[in-house]
Amino acid sequence: MIAVEGGGGLWLVAGMALATLLVRFGGVFIMSLFPLGPRGEGFINAMAGSVLVAVLVPIALEGDLGGRLALLTTAGGMLLWARPMPAIALGVLVAALVRSL
Amino acid sequence: MNGPAQAPEFSLAAVRQGFWRLLPLSLFVGVFGLAFGLAAVQTGLSAAEILVMSATVFAGTAQFAALEMWGAEVPLLPLLATTLAINARMLLMGATLYPWLRLLPPGPRYRSLILLSDANWAMCLNDLQQGRNTVGALVGGGIALWLTWWLGSLVGVLFGGQIRDPAALGVDMVMGCFMLSMVLAGRRTRLTVLAWLVGGLAAWAAWRWLPEHSHVIVGGLAGGLVGALFPGLGQK
Structure with a gap:
């Protein structure tokens, strides 16, 4: 346990910052230790989209109605206009409206 | 894969362009930063702790999780373990950029990762996969996100109480909607x-x-x- 009084809180913050910097640099650093073959490239390429999907899955499958409709609206907007910003703005608006009901 | 032959562009012009491209989304992130500042004040963090945390940690979910563990005394190892667990996705995100970043010298390679976060990573990766060989979105977009996140936290500390519940405004959905748009815009x-x-x-x-x-x-x-x-x- 670290007491927050007397600057201890800032040491805790510094620890969090260092841990986060470690993972920001870590992915590229670990990759640089291994030669990159076709399987490694396949792994990286497939992982990229999967990370995005994995972030979305709990919201899409287990989220509240407002959150789900926000994603649906964004998807519809992307298919219609193929431009992210209006699609995102509309999605957020739908979430706010549904939740205010 | 479309193997890159040249190092990605890392110039002031590219960074500036990335900044402006992610600034609109960053404004939403600023509201989220405001919510963090407010919640942190209510948890009892000092203004210095909040502002240093938002500036140096710059990871929303991990910062909110830290508030759950904060008190007069904070358990150091669980705090660090939680931070690592929540941010471990950055390991994977950084790794996906490796085929391009390895072509940069180590200095710029790691400098470009300092502000790695969800939105600027996703936009930069889309750029690279579609043949726009630049890390402008990663660095410039990171600066836009970092600036608005920090300024939002500052406003939250100064004028707390304006936004009690960011979820009611739908702001918690910004990242989800952005990630989805990147999935659909991707290769x-x-x-x-x-x-x-x-x-x-x-x-x-x-x-x-x-x-x-x-x-x-x-x-x-x-x-x-x-x-x-x-x-x-x-x-x-």
Whole structure:
């Protein structure tokens, strides 16, 4: 346990910052230790989209109605206009409206 | 894969362009930063702790999680373990940029990662995969996100109480909607679609049955495994 009084809180913050910097640099650093073959490239390429999907899955499958409709609206907007910003703005608006009901 | 032959552009012009491209989204992130500042004040953090945290940690979910553990005394190892667990997805995100970043000298390679976060990573990766060989979105977009996140936290500290519940405004959905738009705008091959399915299912299973915050790692690695097993599917 670290007491927050007397600057201890800032040491805790510094620890969090260092841990986060470690993972920001870590992915590229670990990759640089291994030669990159076709399987490694396949792994990286497939992982990229999967990370995005994995972030979305709990919201899409287990989220509240407002959150789900926000994603649906964004998807519809992307298919219609193929431009992210209006699609995102509309999605957020739908979430706010549904939740205010 | 469309193997890059040249190092990605890392110039002031590219950074500036990335900044402006992600600034609109960053304004939403600023509201989220405001919510963090407010919640942190209510938890009892000092203004210095809040502002230093937002400036140096710059990771929303991990910062909110830290508030849950904060008190007069804070357990150091659980705090660090939680921070690492929540931010471990950055390991995977950084790794996906490696085929391009390895062509930069180590200095700029690691400098470009200092402000790595969800939105600027996703936009930069889309750029690179579509042949825009630049890290402008990663660095410039990172600066836009960092600036608005910090300024939002500052406003939250100064004028707390304006926004009690960011979820009511839908602001918590900004990242989800952005990630989805990047999935739909991204490059699609038979490999990526199969990886989405496998990764998505694995993430869902992890979210239900494994410890909290593990689902992004599990889903990303499971999807990546598909690519390692069938590298030939990656061609269009």
